[in-house]
Amino acid sequence: MKISIVGGNGPMGALFKGFFEKEGHTVQPLGRKDEDFYKERLCDSDVVIVSVPISVTNEVIRKIGPFIDPDSLLMDMTSIKVSPVGEMLKAFPGEVVGTHPLFGPSIDGLSGQIVVITPARGEKGLLWLTDTYKRNNVKVTLATPEEHDRFMALTQCVRTLNTMVLSKLIMDNHLDPKTVLEYSTPIFKAEMWWVGRLFSQDPELYAGIQMNNNMIGSIFNDYLAAGKELVDIITRKNKRKFSEFFKESADYYKEILDEAQIRSNEMINEITRE
Amino acid sequence: MKISIVGGNGPMGALFKGFFEKEGHTVQPLGRKDEDFYKERLCDSDVVIVSVPISVTNEVIRKIGPFIDPDSLLMDMTSIKVSPVGEMLKAFPGEVVGTHPLFGPSIDGLSGQIVVITPARGEKGLLWLTDTYKRNNVKVTLATPEEHDRFMALTQCVRTLNTMVLSKLIMDNHLDPKTVLEYSTPIFKAEMWWVGRLFSQDPELYAGIQMNNNMIGSIFNDYLAAGKELVDIITRKNKRKFSEFFKESADYYKEILDEAQIRSNEMINEITRE
Structure with missing residues (x-):
């Protein structure tokens, strides 16, 4: 498939370029200098990913929406979802998926990381994306934008x-x-x-x-x-209330206490290592 | 040397019992059941360590002070220092050192960990203790109790x-x-x-x-x-002040930014590992 990443020259875009290329796709990164050619560069993409700063995301979505083939998938990677997902649905009539990778570009690889996916319109692109992530041990959390x-x-x-x-x-x-x-x-x-x-x-x-x-x-x-x-x-110095709060918390988190003990010990060993 | 640990049957006491035994010392843990024999058990110790809950530390110091040989070293391991160090100086005329190990008993070993030491009275015991720690790669931070x-x-x-x-x-x-x-x-x-x-x-x-x-x-x-x-x-939504705060902070922490980047990446890898 041909995947275009608008903002694909940034570190986050580069991380996903590498990821999708490993999957056998052709990835075209687009930057500001390509703006005049958005129409011709985007019209034959199967997937268009928006990976630009949050402050210009909606503006970019409005600009590129009309140029994308309605049979394609449009997705974003912004850290908020209500506003960009709403904007994608307005600017583009085809399949739309909101995503938020819960990590920055400095990680070693996507394995073990979480991506939140907010389905918006259509199923084909959604299934392709979640399958691709799960096959690569990326954890998918499905949610509404809200x-x-x-x-x-x-x-x-x-x-x-x-x-x-x-x-x-x-x-x-x-x-x-x-x-x-x-x-x-x-x-x-x-x-x-x-x-x-x-x-x-x-x-x-x-x-x-x-x-x-x-x-x-x-x-x-x-x-x-x-x-x-x-x-x-x-x-x-209200010791009674202090202890009550501790006990209430211990009860509230009881399902994760064992894992917390193991994982926090691992972290402490890592932090103490020279 | 003979080292007595009052409260030595708890997990923290057990950790330090193992540590000092590895150093070749004889370690005698004392618990509540030994209270009636504190006088005879403590009179021939070279070092007496108080490792009891913070709520009873001062009370225990007042009780055992008179039984300890004035040529010994008295030290505590409480998480605060002003109050227990003051109490040790009052209850005992010999060498006194306050310590606070900055870790809990669940660690794998003392290497790489920090102990804060607040010198109080005398030099011999202080030197022995800091040497012992440093030889074992325990980091020592010297400070006043305040x-x-x-x-x-x-x-x-x-x-x-x-x-x-x-x-x-x-x-x-x-x-x-x-x-x-x-x-x-x-x-x-x-x-x-x-x-x-x-x-x-x-x-x-x-x-x-x-x-x-x-x-x-x-x-x-x-x-x-x-x-x-x-x-x-x-x-x-005061973006200007937000950015100013970021820049001020980046400048304030500039000496640790590089290490923070490396260590936080290591931690993220550890946290993401299955």
Whole structure:
């Protein structure tokens, strides 16, 4: 098959170019310099993948929609799903699938990674995509765009916020990062590596993820309220409530406690390794 | 040498019993059932280590202080340092060292791990201890008890609070932990393993760590303020301030960015491994 990746010259596009080429497909990466030729380059593609920054995704979808063969599959790889999926359905009459690979381009390979897929229109392209991923040990989570954005508000937006809060705390208290590492448990060392990783990346990407997810308002409110409530329990030295919260949590997470114990030990060994 | 570990039958005591025995010492673990014999068991020890729960540490120090040979070394392993070090200095006239191993008993070995040591009185025991640790590739961070508690307010208290906040968010939003994992990036999977690890443990231990550190009041206030400020920037979609914060952070952490990139990639590979 012929697959075109709009934005295919970026690191994420290159990762998927390699992946689909290994599958035996012909992959055509398209960049900004190809804009004038979108029409002729896209008209005979079997699959068109949009892999551009979140801030221009909808604009690119609107631009290319009319040029794509209606018998093709159109898919995106944006970190939010409600808005780009809606835009793809409007701009293009054929099969549409929203996807969100839950990883960045620096990984060794796609095996073991998760891609969330939000089916939108048609079945042929959807089946081809999920089959391709599963055959390569990529884990597929099927969801509606709304479900996706709701979970991402937690697993991506709150997580990023948390890392930013930690960074701000360290800066506001003028603590030297190298000295902090000398006082770090393995788990806190991991936090410091996530801090470093986050701020090595493009602020635009994260601003896009945080500011285009319609679900964050409510979950960020819950986040602030939970912080206040737990700080209160601790600073008032309310041991009873503290223990109750621990027991309630142990019960809530009981199905993952054993795996958490094994996997966290593995991580600690990895973090401690020289 | 003869080393006595008060509380030496617990998992942490057992870890250090093995460690010091490998060094050629005779190690005598003492538990609650030995309480009536503390005087005779402790009078001829060269080193006495206190390894009991944080809630009873000071009480145990006051009890055993008078029984220890003044030519011995007295040391503790509590997660806070200001209060137990002060208590050891009061209860015992000989050499005193405060220590805090920054790890739990489930690790494979002490190599690569960090122990914070707060010198208190005397040099002989301090040198013996730091030499022993360094020879075994245990990293030693020297600090005053106040410095220690200040850093721990961040690396231990804020970290634990963060994990509790995440847990509360998931519970309050009735999100199934196994489903959350299906929407998790590798970094968020790690968060879920830390959540599971925390709540598999004793609430008393963590209540003790959080409620006996005098520095948490100010850092928890900073934590709540940082959260509010960053949530504000995001929900008001203030891209300029968001980018400024990213750039300021990238600059602040510049010395650890390269290591963070390498180590976080290693962790992601470990987390993704089946």
